Amino acid sequence: MIILLKLLIGLTITLIVIWLTILDISESKRKLINLFSYVLIFGGLIGIGFIPDNDYEDGTYCAEIHYYNPETETESKYFLPVFVKGGKLVKLQWSSDGWLDESHFKAPNISDGTATFTSDRGYEYEVELLNSKSKCN
Secondary structure (H helix, E strand, O other), X not given: OHHHHHHHHHHHHHHHHHHHHHOXXXXXXXXXXXXXXXXXXXXXXXXXXXXXXXXXXXXXXXXXXXXXXOOOOEEEEEEEEEEEEXXXXXXEEOOOOOEEEOOOOOOOEXXXXXXXXXXXXXXXXXXXXXXXXXXXX
């Protein structure tokens, strides 16, 4: 959806620039229009970059989590509920009623459905969202 919006903005800017350049106008007005066109293109490209590619709405998702402790070389795989807010992974909910949240890691971007981060204890996590707003079995 966001990608479609970006394409639509880009196409609109391109059409405006083409339309402005084919108008039959004086040289001084053409220079002004060219300047305006460059500003429009540059501003549009910057604006498109600020539209987030957030494909996941805020909420709870089931996720496959790969855990690695580099000190003990322990590896584990879990299926746990996670919480997403603003395209970022903000919390992992352990089945033992414990959790890991932003007080233990910097919330990574998970807008594409995957994220990696290292906790404050040095543990490494790879997270992949599986489905939306359902409990993990």
